[in-house]
Amino acid sequence: MVAFSKIMTERLLIRALKGGSNTKIITLNGKKMTKMPSALERLPALKTLDLRNNLxxxxxxxxxxxxxLTLLNLGNNLLEEVPEExxxxxxxxKLHLFGxxxxxxxxxxxxGLQKLILLNLNDNQLESLPQEVGRLRNLTYLSIDHNQLTMIPKELCSLENLLELHLNYNQLMCIPEEIKLLKNLQQLFLVRNNIExxxxxxxxxxxxxxxxxxxNVIQIFPAGFQKLNLRxxxxxxxxxxxxxxxxxxxPKDIWTLREIAARFVLCLLEENNDLIMNAIEYYPEAKEKISKARKCALCRKPFLSEWLECVQFVSPSKNWKISRNLQLIPLRILLCSHECFRQRGRxxxxxAQE
Structure with missing residues (x-):
């Protein structure tokens, strides 16, 4: 059978080479090839090269x-790297390197892959992605299922044309905040990771x-999650x-002097107080810290570093197709004080810490 497969491969190559510049497609799927044919250089007009399921x-x-070449399929081979060639x-x-x-x-x-729109790296042994992945500006489909990724670089989130992102069955613990930059993303798969x-x-x-x-190991969702226009x-x-x-x-609210001062300054800044707005420019470290302030989900007053972490249960949108038995979505919200907590909704x- 091996000898027969080799003969068939040679015949297919001879036929392709006879076609010369007219040869657009070569398919040598499952031919037990251990090497790529060097005669490929004699086919400069080749558009599709399918060498999957070989050795x-x-x-x-x-x-x-x-x-x-516009499509290269090297899936299910024995490659150990994405080669420089x-x-x-x-x-x-389209580039298929799965398996x-x-x-x-x-x-x-x-x-050089500025026209690449599809990249499939499923079922490999990647532990990380280089920052250079952000250079694939035209990528619309990226799949890296069943690898060993522990993180994804924030540069990946610069792929503004990305429509689908598949990261199932990895070892991811978090997703970067920069994911908000993927404005055109329509489908996101994060199944079986370690995301908290x-x-x-x-x-x-x-x-x-x-x-x-x-x-995953998610307990609670970010505020505003229920407003996503999911299907x-x-x-x-x-x-x-x-x-x-x-x-x-x-307990009663007992804040540090730093928190009391920060809240006072933050309130004056919101009122556009000229004295404080001018003075803060002379204290860049204080300005940088104050820029990280948040607002109470109930009274909307600002706070800096002391808050109550709460959970708000909301019903999922009726427009969503959802997991069975999901009746309420827990959302993470922050309240500025126990006083606000006592005025919360039902x-x-x-x-509680168990």
Missing amino acids: ISKVCPELSTLTQ LKYLTSLK NRICRIAPGVWD VLPQGLCQLEKLRLLDIAG EFYCEGNPLFLKRPITTEQ NVFGI
Whole structure:
């Protein structure tokens, strides 16, 4: 069978080479090839090269001559890296590298792939992505399922044309706040990671329609999450806070002198007090700290570093297709004082430590 497969491969290559500049497509799927054919350099007009389901461990240098190639499929081979030769494929639009042993990405490999719209790196051994991934400006589809990623670089969030992002079955613990920059993102898959908290920036993704975060360790969602214009939302397998109120004592508010002063200054700044607004410019460190102030979810007054973390339970939108048994969504909100806490609505609770 091996000999027969080799003969068929050779015949297909001979036929392709006879076509010369007229040959646009080569498909050598599952031919048990261990090497890429070096004769590829004689096919300068090639558009599609399908070499999936083989035993190829390295690409040949001649691959870099295929500057008209728009689709390259090297899925289910034995590659250990995303090779540097790919950067010369300046017309490439779709790149499939799934099911290899890829654990590294050659420096500069993304530089020449400015037309790439689809990248599939599923089922590899990547532990990280280089910052250079942000150079793939035209990318609309990125899938890195079943790898070993522990984080994603914030530069990935500069891919403003990205429509789908698949990061299932990795080891991610968090998502960067910069995800808010993916303004065109429509589908986000984060199944089976170790994510504890979703960033506030996620709530700014106005075009997001599908979010799947099943199988993480999320307990609570950022404020405003319920306003996302989703069509599908799946979160089974997360230890979400449940509405099981208990009664506890509420201590008096005792703030530090620093917090009292900060709240006083913040209120004056909101009133556009000329004296404070002019004076703060001479204290850059204080200005930088005050810039991190937040507002109470109830009274809307500012605070700096002391607050009550609470959970507000809201019903999911009727427009969402959701996980079974999801009746209430727990949202994280911050209150500035116990005084505000005593005036809260009936669906707002303090978070008890068990």
